[in-house]
Amino acid sequence: MVLLMLMITADLENLTNLQPQFGCNDPDFSYMFKVKCGNCGELSQKETCVSLKETISIPRSRGIAHLFQKCKFCGRDGTVAMIEGRGQPLTHSQSQSGKYAPLMLFDCRGYEPVDFLFADGWTAESLEGTTFGNIDLSSGDFADYDEKGECPVTISNLRSTFEVVK
Known part of the structure; x- marks a missing residue:
């Protein structure tokens, strides 16, 4: 078991509190990334999407995860579970x-997430208090004007x- 924390940063101009639309524990927010097999190192070709509201029962186990997948190269099973409250x-x-x-925070068993993709569903506040919601970061940036702060x-x-994370 490996615990991996997704860490983000960006250049924020006149903005603060960049996070998923309804907070870091937003059940509807989709985290998209590629996964790497912990056994053979094979990197998935497509992005994987996980969210807190979608869980899967792990076969031959009493546990649940947010992702259960078999490696297409070596056939090993892997899971990724999301742990709320640390974001x-x-x-x-x-x-x-x-x-x-x-x-x-992700609890990873057999898979490791890599290459997080920024998409839509973000929110941020201007330094003057204006909230900007439903920000789409899939293009890599965002620009707007704060009428209240005039900036x-x-x-x-x-x-x-x-x-x-230990």
Whole structure:
């Protein structure tokens, strides 16, 4: 068993609290990434999508996971389960200092998530308090204007990594 924390960062201009639309534990938010087999190292060709609201009973076990998949190369089974309660939004100060924010914790058995894909369903707040919802980050950036604060707001240079958690 390996616990991997999805860590994100970005360049936030006049924005703070970048996170999934309804918080880091949003049951409807889809996490998309590729998976790598822990046995043979084969990387999936397509992205895998997992969310907190969709669980699968693990065959020959009493456990559940958010992903159960068989490696197409070596035939080994692997699971990924999401663990709620450890995520936090990316703040403006973290962005300015280049630090990463923890988004979601994954319990990985036989598979390892890699290459997280930013998509739609994000939210952020301007430094003046305006909320920007349903942000689509699939193109790699976001730009808008905060009428209340009379300033441009942008998200750019999106980056993610998976870190081992003990």
